[in-house]
Amino acid sequence: MLSLSSAAALAADVEVKAPWVRGTVSGQQATGAFMEITSKSGAVLVGAASPAAGITEIHEMKMEGGVMSMRAISRLELPAGKPVQLGPGGYHVMLINLKQPLKKGDSVPLTLQVEGKDKKVETIQIKAEVRDLTSVASPASEHKH
Secondary structure, rough: OOOOOOOEEOOEEEEEEEEEEOOOOOOOOOEEEEEEEEEEEHHHHHOOOOOOEEEEEEEEEEEEEEEEEEEOOOOOOOOOOOOOOOOOOEEEEEEEEEEEOOOOOOOOEEEEEEEEEOOOOEEEEEEEEEEEOOOOOOHHHHHHH
16 A cells, blocks of 8 residues: 555545545535546445544545435445546545644545445545635646636
8 A cells, every 4th residue: 555645546446536625624524525536447435434534435426416415425436447436526526524624735544435346345545635715626627728
């Protein structure tokens, strides 16, 4: 296992790129963690944990009947060779019951649980950079037309 900050983290055939967490203000109890995950042979994200939060869940946001809804999901498919974006407004890791405010420049340890085709669950240790409260995307994906 590899533990890298803002770089790629690998476990088995799973690569995690550009992990980051949205910063918080005093009293805020939850925030999102975002990243890109690619599995070479196909896997499933089945869990996450962080010492920065009392509860860590995989969440999905989607439009339902004209209303944006967010809900916890137990599994997120990682199709073989296809990058899966965890970002604002879509899939993300939710950090709930934060133990302290997260400031820009901090680093948040995250453990991802990934189930491979053999049904074995491996853990990937990453460190996610805390970005400004107003961040909406990773710098690599911000572009202008």
